[in-house]
Amino acid sequence: MKPxxxxxxxxxxxxxxLALLPMLVNNYWLRIxxxxxxxxGLACSWNILGGxxxxxxxxxxxxxxxxxxxxxxxxxxxxxxPFFATVPAGMVVTALFAIIIGAPTLRLRGAYFAIxxxxxxxxxxxxxxxxxFTGGIGxxxxxxxxxxxxxxFAMFAAAALTYLITWALFERSRFGLKVKALRDHELAAEAxxxxxxxxxxxxxxxxxxxxxxxxxxxxxxxxxxxxxxVFGGDITDQMVVMVLLGGLGSLWGPALGGVGLxxxxxxxxxxxxxxxxYIAILGAAIVLVVLFMPNGIASLFSRRAxxxxxxxxxxxxxxxxxxxxxxx
Amino acid sequence: MSxxxxxxxxxxxxxxxxxxxxxxxxxxxxxxxxxLDVDRREIAGLIGPNGSGKSTLFNLVSGAVTPDRGQIRFDxxxxxxxxxxxxxxxxxxxxxxxxxxxDNMSVTENLLAAAAEGHxxxxxxxxxxxxxxxxxDHVADNRASDLSGGQQKLLEFGRVIMRQASLILLxxxxxxxxxxxxxxxxxxxxxxxxxxxxxxxxxxxxEMVRNVCDRIIVMDAGRVVASGSFNDIVRNSEVMQTYxxxxx
Ligand SMILES: Nc1ncnc2c1ncn2[C@@H]1O[C@H](COP(=O)(O)OP(=O)(O)OP(=O)(O)O)[C@@H](O)[C@H]1O
Ligand SMILES: [Mg+2]
Numbered sequence: 001m002k003p004x005x006x007x008x009x010x011x012x013x014x015x016x017x018l019a020l021l022p023m024l025v026n027n028y029w030l031r032i033x034x035x036x037x038x039x040x041g042l043a044c045s046w047n048i049l050g051g052x053x054x055x056x057x058x059x060x061x062x063x064x065x066x067x068x069x070x071x072x073x074x075x076x077x078x079x080x081x082p083f084f085a086t087v088p089a090g091m092v093v094t095a096l097f098a099i100i101i102g103a104p105t106l107r108l109r110g111a112y113f114a115i116x117x118x119x120x121x122x123x124x125x126x127x128x129x130x131x132x133f134t135g136g137i138g139x140x141x142x143x144x145x146x147x148x149x150x151x152x153f154a155m156f157a158a159a160a161l162t163y164l165i166t167w168a169l170f171e172r173s174r175f176g177l178k179v180k181a182l183r184d185h186e187l188a189a190e191a192x193x194x195x196x197x198x199x200x201x202x203x204x205x206x207x208x209x210x211x212x213x214x215x216x217x218x219x220x221x222x223x224x225x226x227x228x229x230v231f232g233g234d235i236t237d238q239m240v241v242m243v244l245l246g247g248l249g250s251l252w253g254p255a256l257g258g259v260g261l262x263x264x265x266x267x268x269x270x271x272x273x274x275x276x277x278y279i280a281i282l283g284a285a286i287v288l289v290v291l292f293m294p295n296g297i298a299s300l301f302s303r304r305a306x307x308x309x310x311x312x313x314x315x316x317x318x319x320x321x322x323x324x325x326x327x328x
Numbered sequence: 329m330s331x332x333x334x335x336x337x338x339x340x341x342x343x344x345x346x347x348x349x350x351x352x353x354x355x356x357x358x359x360x361x362x363x364l365d366v367d368r369r370e371i372a373g374l375i376g377p378n379g380s381g382k383s384t385l386f387n388l389v390s391g392a393v394t395p396d397r398g399q400i401r402f403d404x405x406x407x408x409x410x411x412x413x414x415x416x417x418x419x420x421x422x423x424x425x426x427x428x429x430x431d432n433m434s435v436t437e438n439l440l441a442a443a444a445e446g447h448x449x450x451x452x453x454x455x456x457x458x459x460x461x462x463x464x465d466h467v468a469d470n471r472a473s474d475l476s477g478g479q480q481k482l483l484e485f486g487r488v489i490m491r492q493a494s495l496i497l498l499x500x501x502x503x504x505x506x507x508x509x510x511x512x513x514x515x516x517x518x519x520x521x522x523x524x525x526x527x528x529x530x531x532x533x534x535e536m537v538r539n540v541c542d543r544i545i546v547m548d549a550g551r552v553v554a555s556g557s558f559n560d561i562v563r564n565s566e567v568m569q570t571y572x573x574x575x576x
Pocket of ligand 1: 353356357358376377378379380381382383384385425
């Protein structure tokens with residue numbers, strides 16, 4: 001089992017470097033690393049539902065933003081909760097909303113779910129923009145805590161946990177078997193006794209809750225949020241592109257896509273002082289991936305990585321509704 | 329034999345009881361008043377021309393399609409209109425006429441997924457046994473979508489074995505497969521029957537029906553039109569001409 005050992009050594013090396021990074025680089029690069037970890041985690045969070053269950057979420061920023069706003073509101077002057085107490089609160093709020101959105105729509109074909117999630121994120125932008133208690137369009141500030149190392153390690157821990165949970169649940173347990181089975185054939189999964197509606201909902205809640213944790217850390221880190229900066233559709237767009245680029249339905253693909261794209265984003269910003277160009281790169285990346293690398297970057301490194309192109313076919317099938325094509 | 333219903337005479341406690349079952353699709357009367365019984369430990373064959381409603385009957389019994397009206401009782405439970413997964417958990421398993429693979433999962437994972445809900449204890453060992461029984465060991469790690477059509481039929485059958493069901497519905501599992509694969513499936517059916525499992529099988533191949541089935545139920549145009557032993561059915565020249573006289 002040579003490749004296995006190689007993979008394990010690589011993983012240990014990566015974790016080692018990441019653990020020592022704050023001692024190796026200055027604050028500027030540490031901030032970039034913190035952002036890269038956040039995006040790697042967010043891409044994984046989107047991939048939990050999109051890649052393993054085949055349900056496309058076009059409003060995942062809603063859950064990132066919910067985590068951010070709950071933390072911002074609870075840490076405000078009036079309540080002044082400690083940061084670590086706000087994180088579980090955000091997770092609970094997010095889980096409740098995920099259930100409210102997911103329970104009725106995940107029974108239907110994927111298009112309903114896609115539209116519902118997209119609309120939910122839009123509603124939250126509007127809601128947060130007009131409400132007083134959220135600070136309206138102006139947004140809200142959080143008590144500043146200017147310790148770059150803290151945020152680096154917080155993102156590192158959150159990302160590591162997200163990947164660990166994803167690995168354990170989707171690559172190593174029978175829960176993952178159920179999720180992948182319903183992704184590939186819902187009717188057959190039901191015939192195997194799998195309660196597909198319930199399993200989809202559980203997967204969606206997990207996906208949403210992990211996103212909320214990154215939102216919470218993000219809000220505290222940047223000390224100021226507004227509706228666009230945490231609910232914005234471009235946040236979801238980036239997660240989707242990162243996952244497609246890295247490998248839909250694979251464990252490490254989203255990490256590669258997330259880190260890769262975010263670093264490109266920062267480099268463009270450094271050299272041009274503007275990220276408009278980045279949007280063009282996102283678009284081009286999508287086209288190139290779909291045309292030339294439908295299985296994502298992960299497939300280049302691992303024979304065993306999911307064939308993302310085939311997974312994408314399933315997700316698109318659910319979206320347009322040919323998945324159920326008659327139970328013959 | 330009793331023409332025009334699928335009930336057996338005087339048998340004790342049937343595992344499956346269907347009464348006056350209806351399901352129409354628009355103007356198509358796919359299942360139009362079906363009543364039948366399947367006794368414990370028998371292998372009942374379900375035959376009939378294309379479009380006579382056989383697969384729809386399977387879909388109704390397994391919960392993939394909801395009935396318009398009628399009763400379905402499985403192992404003492406009223407299951408008409410229940411969710412497919414709930415029916416499966418009661419011990420009913422079925423295959424699909426068009427193989428319904430978990431395409432992006434390996435052959436082994438397909439088998440394990442079938443056991444993920446229910447009998448998970450020892451699932452890995454049973455998956456290995458099933459692979460050996462169906463002679464699929466050499467493709468155990470292949471993606472299901474990469475299998476040949478015949479191998480996919482075998483895997484359909486293998487998943488059903490993993491369910492450890494008491495009633496198995498097979499929808500043309502041997503249709504269009506190589507004789508070697510057919511032989512593997514027939515042997516596996518014989519093995520399972522020794523364990524007391526009941527089968528209801530849709531078959532077009534009369535040779536197979538004759539060799540495997542204890543009793544035959546004939547459907548036409550959404551109704552059961554005859555039931556009895558193979559010889560009964562064959563002797564009934566009306567049934568033969570109307571329903572079996574077509575080229576196979
Ligand atoms: N989901 C559906 N929607 C509309 N019509 C359907 C549906 N399922 C089955 N039918 C129709 O119901 C009728 C019975 O179909 P069914 O598949 O049950 O027949 P069958 O006996 O299994 O035929 P075959 O031997 O060809 O498999 C056909 O006319 C079919 O087109
Ligand atoms: Mg059929």
